[in-house]
Amino acid sequence: MKYVRLGKSELKVSRVGFGGIPIMRISFEQAEKCILTAIELGINYIDTATDYGNSEEKIGRAIKTINREKLVIATKSPPRDAKRLAECIDQSLRRLQIETIDLYQFHCINNEEVLKRAIDLLPILEKAKEKGKIRHIGATVHGVEFINKVLDLDAFETIMIALNFIVREAADVALPNARKKDVGVIAMKPMAGGHIENANLAFKYFLNFEDIVPLVGIQSPKEIRQVVKILNDNIPASQDEVNEMEKIRREQGDRFCRRCEYCMPCEHGVKIFPMTIFKSFAARFPTKDLVTGNWVDIIDSYAKCIQCGECEKKCPYNLEIREILKENAAYFKELQSQFI
Ligand code: SF4
Ligand code: SF4
Structure with missing residues (x-):
């Protein structure tokens, strides 16, 4: 070493x-x-x-x-x-x-x-x-x-x-x-x-x-x-x-949230960030804590999304935010169903 x-x-x-x-x-x-x-x-x-x-x-x-x-x-x-x-x-x-x-x-x-x-x-x-x-x-x-x-x-x-x-x-x-x-x-x-x-x-x-x-x-x-x-x-x-590496970078570059929060706030009340990083959290934190804790409110805020796309205009990394939010909200419900 x-x-x-x-x-x-x-x-x-x-x-x-x-x-x-x-x-x-x-x-x-x-x-x-x-x-x-x-x-x-x-x-x-x-x-x-x-x-x-x-x-x-x-x-x-x-x-x-x-x-x-x-x-x-x-x-x-x-x-x-x-x-x-x-x-x-x-x-x-x-x-x-x-x-x-x-x-x-x-x-x-x-x-x-x-x-x-x-x-x-x-x-x-x-x-x-x-x-x-x-x-x-x-x-x-x-x-x-x-x-x-x-x-x-x-x-x-x-x-x-x-x-x-x-x-x-x-x-x-x-x-x-x-x-x-x-x-x-x-x-x-x-x-x-x-x-x-x-x-x-x-x-x-x-x-x-x-x-x-x-x-x-x-x-x-x-x-x-x-x-x-x-x-x-x-x-x-x-x-x-x-x-x-270059291939993965091209494929994933518009999926990885850098946590800069420039997309915030959403005037409709969606908690865009941290929703954009939910999957990364889900891979590392205990699932039960995630689906019963603070994340419930965060993910529930997705219901207010009117798909206006304003957040994507503000993201300096051109993330497909609407797609990521949709996937992460669905993934959250899938995990939550294991405990309810
Ligand atoms: S698409 Fe519009 S409503 Fe939905 S999170 Fe982005 S800014 Fe908010
Ligand atoms: S602006 Fe883009 S990179 Fe920054 S937090 Fe929002 S989604 Fe993530």
């Missing part, structure tokens, strides 16, 4: 990190097997979040017997308010059963309001750093247009961006500035939230970047072995594989 310097944080992390979302769908025992396999394979970087169900608890239980010095544990929460942020940090420490979080990130900065709140709440993270509760501060960003706004704050040691061979523009935008500012770059969504099914292609794309650390979300030890092998073998994509 190769290790990468994560920018000015000086954290040395494995060439690929362990993403904590999919373990929500499996048992504590299965999650432990996945995490311990990842660690055996040399993965030292584990990323999770306050909002990933019981992911933090599963990680905490799995790493209890591992030498803490060998691991880089990252977690995150959205910048809500000062009290809640401080509580989230303490809660993560308890759930993860550790005394210090190596990297604490503001979760999902994707609009001006959240960005402003993050700036206002930075002193809370600095205070937590002084107290030794966290070691480094980062941010996760979804919209490409917010990447440089976040980098230009000069407040973060790492930035996590959505990057894969379908949305490769994120690398063009982030890398020059991140390298100049010595900010470590972490990539979420290497498989484009399920739009890329071929792990070989998805991870060979990352062989192009020595200083970007993709996170792999897996639900079985076999999957983590496969991804680590692709990266360890270090065999660049062949011309045929590059052509295949």
Whole structure:
């Protein structure tokens, strides 16, 4: 396993990190097997979040017997308010059963309001750093247009961006500035939230970047072995594989929502975003929680859609929003029928 310097944080992390979302769908025992396999394979970087169900608890239980010095544990929460942020940090420490979080990130900065709140709440993270509760501060960003706004704050040691061979523009935008500012770059969504099914292609794309650390979300030890092998073998994509990536990019480029929210608001009350990303959520989060929780209201809002197409005019990526909403609403009903 190769290790990468994560920018000015000086954290040395494995060439690929362990993403904590999919373990929500499996048992504590299965999650432990996945995490311990990842660690055996040399993965030292584990990323999770306050909002990933019981992911933090599963990680905490799995790493209890591992030498803490060998691991880089990252977690995150959205910048809500000062009290809640401080509580989230303490809660993560308890759930993860550790005394210090190596990297604490503001979760999902994707609009001006959240960005402003993050700036206002930075002193809370600095205070937590002084107290030794966290070691480094980062941010996760979804919209490409917010990447440089976040980098230009000069407040973060790492930035996590959505990057894969379908949305490769994120690398063009982030890398020059991140390298100049010595900010470590972490990539979420290497498989484009399920739009890329071929792990070989998805991870060979990352062989192009020595200083970007993709996170792999897996639900079985076999999957983590496969991804680590692709990266360890270090065999660049062949011309045929590059052509295949390009083909998938063309086919899926107008299906993958970049979460910029430019399509919002819908004057008829449809919650376009997050409806556009429902399938990607459904592939990773526990189905029962999804079809009985907040998503019910979100999907119900689709009934108000009059098919005017105004949202599609506002989407900079030309997504076929009406088609995606229709498919996702139907998919939601299909999943819901399993529990009602
Ligand atoms: S097609 Fe019109 S009504 Fe439907 S979601 Fe888009 S903007 Fe709203
Ligand atoms: S549908 Fe288009 S405009 Fe709306 S959030 Fe997704 S990428 Fe952005």
